[in-house]
Amino acid sequence: MESYTSTEILETKRMIEEQGLDVRTITMGINLLDCVNPSLDKMKTNIESKIFSLAKNLSRVATSIEEDYGIPIINRRITTTPISLLLGALKIVQEIPLEDIQSYNDPLFQKYNIKDLKISHEAITSCIEIAQCLDNISEKVKVDFIGGFSALVHKGFTRADLCLIQSLPKVLSITERVCSSVNLATTRSGMNMNAVKIMGNIIHQIAMNTKERNSIGCAKLVVFANAVEDNPFMAGGFHGIGESECCINVGISGPGVIRSVIKDQKKADFETLAEIIKKTSFKITRMGQLVAQEAAKRLNIPFGIVDVSLAPTDRPYDSVAGILEEMGIQITGGPGTTAALALLTDAVKKGGLMASSYVGGLSGAFIPVSEDKFMTEAAKKKILTIEKLEAMTSVCSVGLDMICIPGSTPPSTISGIIADEAAIGMINNKTIGIRLIPVIGKQVDEIVEFGGLLGKSIIMPVKNTSCEIFINRQGRLPAPVHSQKN
Amino acid sequence: MKAIVSVVGLDKPGIVATVSTTLANYNINIIDITQSYAHDFFTMLLIVDFEKSNITLKEISEKLKEAGDKIGVFVTIQHEDVFRAMHRI
Numbered sequence: 291m292e293s294y295t296s297t298e299i300l301e302t303k304r305m306i307e308e309q310g311l312d313v314r315t316i317t318m319g320i321n322l323l324d325c326v327n328p329s330l331d332k333m334k335t336n337i338e339s340k341i342f343s344l345a346k347n348l349s350r351v352a353t354s355i356e357e358d359y360g361i362p363i364i365n366r367r368i369t370t371t372p373i374s375l376l377l378g379a380l381k382i383v384q385e386i387p388l389e390d391i392q393s394y395n396d397p398l399f400q401k402y403n404i405k406d407l408k409i410s411h412e413a414i415t416s417c418i419e420i421a422q423c424l425d426n427i428s429e430k431v432k433v434d435f436i437g438g439f440s441a442l443v444h445k446g447f448t449r450a451d452l453c454l455i456q457s458l459p460k461v462l463s464i465t466e467r468v469c470s471s472v473n474l475a476t477t478r479s480g481m482n483m484n485a486v487k488i489m490g491n492i493i494h495q496i497a498m499n500t501k502e503r504n505s506i507g508c509a510k511l512v513v514f515a516n517a518v519e520d521n522p523f524m525a526g527g528f529h530g531i532g533e534s535e536c537c538i539n540v541g542i543s544g545p546g547v548i549r550s551v552i553k554d555q556k557k558a559d560f561e562t563l564a565e566i567i568k569k570t571s572f573k574i575t576r577m578g579q580l581v582a583q584e585a586a587k588r589l590n591i592p593f594g595i596v597d598v599s600l601a602p603t604d605r606p607y608d609s610v611a612g613i614l615e616e617m618g619i620q621i622t623g624g625p626g627t628t629a630a631l632a633l634l635t636d637a638v639k640k641g642g643l644m645a646s647s648y649v650g651g652l653s654g655a656f657i658p659v660s661e662d663k664f665m666t667e668a669a670k671k672k673i674l675t676i677e678k679l680e681a682m683t684s685v686c687s688v689g690l691d692m693i694c695i696p697g698s699t700p701p702s703t704i705s706g707i708i709a710d711e712a713a714i715g716m717i718n719n720k721t722i723g724i725r726l727i728p729v730i731g732k733q734v735d736e737i738v739e740f741g742g743l744l745g746k747s748i749i750m751p752v753k754n755t756s757c758e759i760f761i762n763r764q765g766r767l768p769a770p771v772h773s774q775k776n
Numbered sequence: 777m778k779a780i781v782s783v784v785g786l787d788k789p790g791i792v793a794t795v796s797t798t799l800a801n802y803n804i805n806i807i808d809i810t811q812s813y814a815h816d817f818f819t820m821l822l823i824v825d826f827e828k829s830n831i832t833l834k835e836i837s838e839k840l841k842e843a844g845d846k847i848g849v850f851v852t853i854q855h856e857d858v859f860r861a862m863h864r865i
Contacts, residue, residue, distance in 0.1 A: 292856070296810055298863045299780055299821050303852070357834040360854035573862045580861040 302573075306361060310546035310608050311574060313581050314601055315365040316352045317522035317539045318345050319529035319594060322371040322438075326379040330416050333376065334423040341368065341427045344536050344591070349432040351588045355581055363581070368428060369527040369539075370438030373420060377450035382413045386449045394484050395446040397764035409456050417457035418464070425465040437469040437527035442517070445479040445766070455485075458492050462507035463499035469525035475515035475712040477719045481767040486712065489513050490705030490761065494728060497697060501730035504738050508727040509692065513708055515715030515722040520595050520650045526688075526723050537594035538586045541651065542578030544570075545600040546607035548638070552616050563617065564637045571598060571641025579646045597651025598642040599687060600634075602662035604745045610634075610655050611664030611674075622665055623674030631655065632685040639687075652721060654687025660727075660740060660747030661692055669748050670735075676707070676750055684714050689722040694738050694747045697730035704728060706757035717770050777826045778807070778856040779833060781840065785849030787818035795820070795851060798843045802836055803829040818849070823856070 305311040325336035349366045356363045377383050386409055394407075421439055428436040439461060441451040458470055472489060475481035493508055500507035512526035519530020522539035551570050552563060578596040586593035602609050611622035614630045635654040642649045657679065659665045668674035676693060683689045689711050695704075708724050715722030729738050732749050739746040783795055792811075799806060799822075808823040829836075837853050844851035 292860055292864065293808060293823065294780070294859050294863060296812060296819070296821050299782060299859060300819070302854075302859055302862055303782060357837070358832075358855050359858050360837075360852060361858065576861040577858060580857055584857075 305544070305547045305574070309544070309550050310603070310605050311544040311577070312362040312364055313540060313578060314543040315367050315522050315541040316348070316363055316581070316585050317367040317369055317527060317541065318348050318591070319369045319520065319533055319537050319539055320344055321529060321533065321535045322376060326376050328379055328381050330380055330382070330419060333380070334420065337420070337423055338427050342431060345431045345433065347589060351585055354588070355584055359581065359584070361577065361581060365434045366432065367522065367524060367527065368433050368436045369522070369529040370424070370436065371531065372440040372442055372528050373438055374441035374448065374450045374454040375531065377417060377420070377453055378448055380416055382410065382416050383449050383453055385410070386413060386453070388449070391447055391449050391452060394452065397484070407452060407456065409453055413453050414457045414460070417453050418460050421457070421461040421465050421468050425468050428467045433467070435467050435469050435524045437471070437524050438529060439468050439470040440472065440528045442473045443482050443485045444473050444476045445482065447485070455488060455492060458511065459495035459499045462496050462510050469510045469527065471512045471514055471517060471526045471528060473514040473517040475716045477516060477716050478769060478773050480769040481515070481709070481712050481716055483709065483763065483765060483767055486705045486709045487702070487761050489708060490701040493704050493726060494701040497728045497730050501697070504740060505697065505727050505729045506740055506744070509725065509740065509744055511725065513712070513724040515712035516720060518651060518721055522597050522651055523599060523601070525725065533594070534592060537592050538582055538589065539594040539597065539651065540578050540582035540585070541597045541599060542574055543599060543601040544574045545602055545610050545613060546605070547574060548600060548634070549607060549609070549613045549616055552613065560633065564633060567634060567637035568641035568644070571638045572645040574598060575642040575645035575649065593648070595648045595650030596642070596646045598638060598649060598653050599651065600638060600655040602656065602658065602665070603743060604661065604663060606663065609662050609664045610657055611662050611668060615664060621671060621673040622668040623678045627678065628681050628685055631657070631682050635686055652687045656688055656691060657682055657686050658692035658725070659750070660694060660738070661743060661745040666745070666747050669750055676752060680710060680714070683711060683722060684718060684720070687721070689715070689724050691723060691725045692727065692744065692747070693725070694727045694729050694732070694749045695752050696734055696749055697728050697732055699728045699752050700756070700758070702756065702758040702761045703752060705761045707752070709761070713767070716767070719772070779824055779826065779853050780856055780859060781822040781824055781851065781853045783818070783820040783844065783849050783851050785818055787813060787816055788847065790847055791818060791820065791849055794843050794847050795822070795840065798839055799824060802831040802839070804831070804836065
């Protein structure tokens with residue numbers, strides 16, 4: 291019989307009871323490619339019945355694991371195949387003239403005048419109906435979010451991609467649980483700058499459509515470079531096309547645990563810091579893997595990956611910036627921040643990789659400003675700026691996340707920020723997500739309250755200088771030299 | 777199936793009796809028990825075996841909590857796998 295020391299037992303109990311260790315999400319990835327049908331109604335029925343048959347027990351099983359193992363499981367989620375891959379089957383979408391779409395993919399057709407998109411109202415409505423169908427079924431199976439209302443446009447658009455993107459302002463303002471993502475750059479293929487331009491406008495429109503609720507619609511959309519196919523976290527999760535029919539992915543968090551282990555290490559050298567972060571990350575990943583395997587067993591669905599990502603919440607100890615400040619950075623955003631974050635992200639990944647052979651998703655540290663109390667404080671003090679966050683995103687696991695900017699920011703400037711971030715991802719072979727919230731009606735320094743996990747934040751200043759001429763150029767940024775690996 | 781029971785609270789007579797009686801009532805066997813004591817604060821850890829019991833972890837968890845509340849100690853129970861996953865390579 292295995293025996294445990296009281297130190298070990300109490301360490302685990304403290305992690306859960308005092309330091310906020312939890313399983314952030316059990317996410318079921320579901321392939322929907324076999325739901326395609328030229329008829330909208332049939333496609334909706336197919337989607338509904340497939341999701342229901344696979345996910346009907348997800349929430350109940352998650353609760354039973356919570357009870358048996360004494361580990362809180364905060365969210366139950368579903369990710370689906372990027373929906374734009376299904377939409378192309380619809381007759382109404384096929385009626386969009388190909389020439390209109392191709393002018394977006396090859397600007398040489400009409401070099402100085404890309405046609406205004408003429409996507410029919412009916413085609414957009416079809417996309418909205420699919421999104422509503424996803425929203426309804428996720429309510430029915432009692433999941434918190436459903437991710438995958440997505441398009442992969444890094445090298446160009448299909449008709450369906452453009453339809454889906456054009457439907458986002460409406461979709462994200464009328465649905466509750468649907469999350470969306472658009473991948474517009476990869477290291478392998480470069481950056482679709484036409485998509486960058488369009489997404490600046492779309493984000494602005496989503497903000498306008500949800501202005502009564504602090505433009506919260508934008509929190510449900512992530513723009514990506516090098517998006518991953520097995521991300522269990524929202525808003526950017528989708529079930530990639532290389533994935534299996536259905537699998538269970540688990541996202542585990544615990545910034546409070548890491549913070550408390552380094553709290554007592556005021557004089558430790560960097561090797562010691564890295565070691566204790568690695569060991570702690572190992573332990574929490576093992577717990578995540580245990581939950582993932584148990585969920586997979588109880589649902590009779592294969593286990594996919596564990597994603598160990600330090601994700602802040604509004605609980606006081608659950609802060610990534612708090613960890614950096616425990617390391618000796620007075621205020622996050624000051625000199626030393628990027629190096630401290632690099633040490634943290636890398637050590638978390640290494641501990642996770644030792645604990646599970648199937649670490650995936652985004653694994654590392656998230657730096658969503660509004661969700662992290664210390665980061666919001668640092669932004670209030672003007673030490674943490676968008677420019678510094680941009681530098682930090684080159685070493686964290688995602689990107690510019692949950693950043694509130696003035697509602698008056700021009701769409702081309704939003705596109706400029708997206709392009710800068712995506713360029714970091716493209717050149718450095720790294721996943722980058724961008725979740726900007728232009729809060730309509732709010733100015734720099736005003737406070738925005740989102741409530742729940744999304745927290746509250748301050749409107750951060752954006753440099754008031756135009757990039758419109760740059761953004762209005764057409765085409766694609768060529769892939770970097772190291773894309774040629776074969 | 778094995779689980780780990782932990783009991784934390786101010787020391788007083790009857791803690792071991794209360795917890796072990798509750799476990800015995802549901803045919804749960806205690807296979808290891810350790811206790812420590814610092815500044816009037818009492819911590820007891822038990823490894824228990826459910827092999828001959830019909831009760832679920834959720835049900836016994838509620839019973840233990842009830843029993844603990846009566847004498848003012850905090851009792852929790854967790855599946856052994858959690859500790860094995862975390863502390864054993």
